[in-house]
Each structure stands twice: as C-alpha cells, then as structure tokens.
Amino acid sequence: METYDALLAAITPESGPTRTILNPATGEAVGEAPVHGVRDLEAAVAEAAAAQPAWAALGHDVRSAALLRAADAVERSAEELATLLSREQGKPLNGPNARFEVGGCAAWLRAAASTPLEPETVVDDGETRAELHYRPIGVVGAIGPWNWPMMITVWQIAPALRMGNAVVVKPSEFTPLSVLALIHVINQELPEGLVSVVSGGRDVGARLAEHPAIGKVMFTGSTATGKAIIKSSADTVKRLTLELGGNDAGIVLPDADPTAIAEGLFWGAFINTGQTCAALKRLYVHEDIYDDVCAELTAVAAAMPMGEGLDENNVLGPLQNKQQFDIVSRLVEAARESGARILIGGNPDAEQPGYFYPTTLVADIDNNNPLVTEEQFGPALPIIRYSSIDEAVAQANALDVGLGASVWSGNLAEARNVAARLQAGTVWINKHGVVDPRIPFGGAKQSGYGLEFGVEGLKALGVPQVING
Known part of the structure; x- marks a missing residue:
C-alpha cells in the first residue's frame, strides 16, 4: 500500500x-x-x-x-x-x-x-x-x-x-x-x-x-x-x-406514500450531485399527491449538507467543471423566467469558491420547459404534475433518449404494468439508478x-x- x-x-x-x-x-x-x-x-x-x-x-x-x-x-x-x-x-x-x-x-x-x-x-x-x-x-x-x-x-x-x-x-x-x-x-x-x-x-x-x-x-x-x-x-x-446521454423519467403513481419514497427519490436524482447518466432527471407526480411529494422532497433536500469533499460531514459536492455549472445555471434560470416555482435552491453564492450549485427543486413547470427536455446533469430536478397514467407515460416516452426510468407505487403489479410501457433500457421500481454487477445494463433509443x-x-x-x- x-x-x-x-x-x-x-x-x-x-x-x-x-x-x-x-x-x-x-x-x-x-x-x-x-x-x-x-x-x-x-x-x-x-x-x-x-x-x-x-x-x-x-x-x-x-x-x-x-x-x-x-x-x-x-x-x-x-x-x-x-x-x-x-x-x-x-x-x-x-x-x-x-x-x-x-x-x-x-x-x-x-x-x-x-x-x-x-x-x-x-x-x-x-x-x-x-x-x-x-x-x-x-x-x-x-x-x-x-x-x-x-x-x-x-x-x-x-x-x-x-x-x-x-x-x-x-x-x-x-x-x-x-x-x-x-x-x-x-x-x-x-x-x-x-x-x-x-x-x-x-x-x-x-x-x-x-x-x-x-x-x-x-x-x-x-x-x-x-x-x-x-x-x-x-x-x-x-x-x-x-x-x-440520458434524461431519465420517474413516475409517482397516486397510491405512493410521499414520506416513504422521498429519500429514495432524492438519491435517485441527486447521487453524485446529479452528475450521473442514469440519475432521475424529471419527475412526474400524480396531482392527488403532488403537493405532498414536493413538501417531503424539499425537507429531505434541505437536510443534505453540501460542501468540500474532504469534509466528512458533506454528502453533496460541487459540479465538476464550469461548463456543467453554466448548463445547470442556464436551465434553472430559464425555468424561473417561465414562471416555474423554485421550492429550494436556485441561487448559487457568487462569493463561494468552486462550482457549487445548490440543491434545487422546481415545481409547477411545463413539460416542454428546457429544464425538462434537456439533460441538466446536475443538482436541479423538475417536478411535473400529471392527471392520468397515460399522460405520464406519453410524456416520459416523448424524448429521444431512454437510458433508465422508474415507477414509484405501493402496488407492485400496477408498477410493473406501467414499467412495461416505458421506453428505457432499465426501469426500476421504487428506486432509481441502482446498478448491480450481476444485472445487464444498457440504453434504448439514443x-x-x-x-x-x-x-x-x-x-x-x-x-x-x-x-x-
């Protein structure tokens, strides 16, 4: 050694x-x-x-x-x-x-x-x-x-x-x-x-x-x-x-427990500060539990410390390079200007050294917003409201990429039915982005x-x- x-x-x-x-x-x-x-x-x-x-x-x-x-x-x-x-x-x-x-x-x-x-x-x-x-x-x-x-x-x-x-x-x-x-x-x-x-x-x-x-x-x-x-x-x-590249979608079904899934959703999206190909990058939540999921996710995000990597207390770090920092900044600002609601984050400290972008959750955002349609590859998650499963599946499948996707539900049979309709190389149920050396992994579409x-x-x-x- x-x-x-x-x-x-x-x-x-x-x-x-x-x-x-x-x-x-x-x-x-x-x-x-x-x-x-x-x-x-x-x-x-x-x-x-x-x-x-x-x-x-x-x-x-x-x-x-x-x-x-x-x-x-x-x-x-x-x-x-x-x-x-x-x-x-x-x-x-x-x-x-x-x-x-x-x-x-x-x-x-x-x-x-x-x-x-x-x-x-x-x-x-x-x-x-x-x-x-x-x-x-x-x-x-x-x-x-x-x-x-x-x-x-x-x-x-x-x-x-x-x-x-x-x-x-x-x-x-x-x-x-x-x-x-x-x-x-x-x-x-x-x-x-x-x-x-x-x-x-x-x-x-x-x-x-x-x-x-x-x-x-x-x-x-x-x-x-x-x-x-x-x-x-x-x-x-x-x-x-x-x-x-991927722009993975997650679909939260109306029977899901917002409190139970909040931490799993967070790490599905923000592992490696969102810099993961198969991270959760757009989240579709049924209107019946939309506000509750937003609230629970915001609470989890607020409790996760971000800072310099050698500090043993931190679990989120900076973006790796300025190019990626600028992409995330541009997409969040476009969402803000469109009228979307910033639940947490969205205001990087210009005085802080390094490429730190705060953990950001964006609600009430249109499905055609650039933060949804472009891969952000950073700590900013758009949360889109839907009313029917058909609508959510169509929106999840609308892009030309399909690395991963996820379905969140207390009903395993229904989750599997929805999963089978998603165009992605891997569809996880009640988790996202979890890889295993025994299980094949690859993408669909582009x-x-x-x-x-x-x-x-x-x-x-x-x-x-x-x-x-």
Whole structure:
C-alpha cells in the first residue's frame, strides 16, 4: 500500500508536457497530469497488442485470479484512491460518493472474475452438435467520463480483461489523475503493457475510435460524442458498446406514500450531485399527491449538507467543471423566467469558491420547459404534475433518449404494468439508478446500445464463435 503522496508521485510524469488539475471545490492544484498525444497512443496500442496473446492463452481461471488480486490491491489503497478522487472530481468522501466509488471498483473486478461463462450447446440432436464459444477480441479501447471516472473505467476494463483482451484507456481530460492512479494500482497484479492509460485530448480519442488495431471501443459519455465514435469506427467495422446521454423519467403513481419514497427519490436524482447518466432527471407526480411529494422532497433536500469533499460531514459536492455549472445555471434560470416555482435552491453564492450549485427543486413547470427536455446533469430536478397514467407515460416516452426510468407505487403489479410501457433500457421500481454487477445494463433509443455487467457484459467483450461438428 502506498501513501497518498507516493501514489500521486507514481503517476506524475518525470518529463513531457503536463497540465495542472484543479480541485473543483476550491480551485487549488491537485496534481500534474501528462498530456499525451497520438504518438503515445500508437505506442500504447502496440504494447497492448504484443501483451494480449499471452494473456488470452492463460485461460479464464488464471485471468480471473489476477482480477481478484487486482480487487485486493484496490482495497489496500482504497483511502488514498478515494482522497484523490474527491480532490479531483469534487465528490465527497462519504455518502454514495468517493469511498463508495472505490468500493464499487473492487466489487466489479470481483464480479467480472467470478461470473461463470461456459460454452453453450445450441444443438445436439444426435446428428449435429453446435457449441457457441466467445473468443478474445484483441485490443479494446475504453473511453471514460468525468462523473464516475474510476468505477466506469472498471466497468469497461474488468470484463475486457476477463475475456482475454488487452485495454487502452482514454480518460476524460477533467479527471485523468483518478484513472491513472486506479490503473497504477491494478497494474500491480497484471502483466506489463496489458492495460495502459493515454491521457490526451480529442485527437487521441478520435484516433482510438478509428485505429485499425483496436477491435472494440467502449464509451460512456454524451450522445454527440457517441455519434462521432460510430462514424470514426465505421471504416474498421469495430464492435461498440455505447452508454450515452440520458434524461431519465420517474413516475409517482397516486397510491405512493410521499414520506416513504422521498429519500429514495432524492438519491435517485441527486447521487453524485446529479452528475450521473442514469440519475432521475424529471419527475412526474400524480396531482392527488403532488403537493405532498414536493413538501417531503424539499425537507429531505434541505437536510443534505453540501460542501468540500474532504469534509466528512458533506454528502453533496460541487459540479465538476464550469461548463456543467453554466448548463445547470442556464436551465434553472430559464425555468424561473417561465414562471416555474423554485421550492429550494436556485441561487448559487457568487462569493463561494468552486462550482457549487445548490440543491434545487422546481415545481409547477411545463413539460416542454428546457429544464425538462434537456439533460441538466446536475443538482436541479423538475417536478411535473400529471392527471392520468397515460399522460405520464406519453410524456416520459416523448424524448429521444431512454437510458433508465422508474415507477414509484405501493402496488407492485400496477408498477410493473406501467414499467412495461416505458421506453428505457432499465426501469426500476421504487428506486432509481441502482446498478448491480450481476444485472445487464444498457440504453434504448439514443442512449446507446450494447449491454454491460453480468454474463451479457462478458459476452459483449468477446467474439462469438460457433463450433459446428
């Protein structure tokens, strides 16, 4: 186990161009990140391609054992990793935040290692025998976001490694240190060159998407960037898993208990200060309980402390960057100017350092308001009143994205009936955004395609091969 200072020193380049990474809560320097270019990417891809065949030849059991050791390594350095993540990304140590994310990294490494994947006999009738196997792809490119930089990187690399692939990781320019540190720790248990990080800009990402030696790209981020990756990957017919933008709807049915569901609604919307692709971003509440839900949610929101991440008392942090702060500010102001009612929040302190936007609930808002139709990706939740279930379902399905959705009710059968009508990759009941390494996860419509997690996630990192005979 390394100290925090030793971990930071290990990922600080000794030479070459660097960029100072600032804490979004304080503006203070966190560390120096390398600025890699296309030449660095080419070297990393070549090294990965050289290391991959031997790794594939080890077989599932040996690769899984290495992933389990990597999970142990993450846990040994958990506090140091969480501290760096908090300083760079902004999320607090406590609550469903930095320590939670690092713990998720270990959990997903173990899940990828432990999920069984046996050859499937598809026909065996005495005359024909056909088996379906999954072979390594080769080199996988993993392009990650800034909101959950460590955990989503593990979501990408763990199944790729388990299936016998090598991986080249391209982190967000906003949070490269967290990913560099995570891979540094994991690589203590992996062969040299198998997993590398290229901390560069858009030119690196574009080259990764088109590189002929990359057999698959996994990407989590905006729909616009996902479309660019699809175009860049076309000439080499790459396999893709894309987890793109979402604007998740939640529907509260009239029989729901406002007090019982308030905290679940809050964390569904405000986990990671709202900076989560599958967070609850627009809430439809039946008119019979609308005022009660608004009141209960406001009470929960008022009790949740926001501030600098290393303060053990805080559970909400800043927005990670000014660009996102400006988006949230613009959308809330548009809602205010339209006549919507601000229940809490909506007035950031201009004197406070960092990109803090207060927890904001907006009621009596029109369904066509930009705060409803655009993904805010921050701590502002619009609450829309509805009168009939058909109306709520139509409004929830009206957008061109469909990552997740949720239904809140005391009647499980009715909730499932409504859930089946929603156009989303996952529909939760009486919760929102809860992911599980055993359960497949992916989007509908322009929220992307391909599945992650569980057996289906492993299969997505392999090439299906049928042995017929």
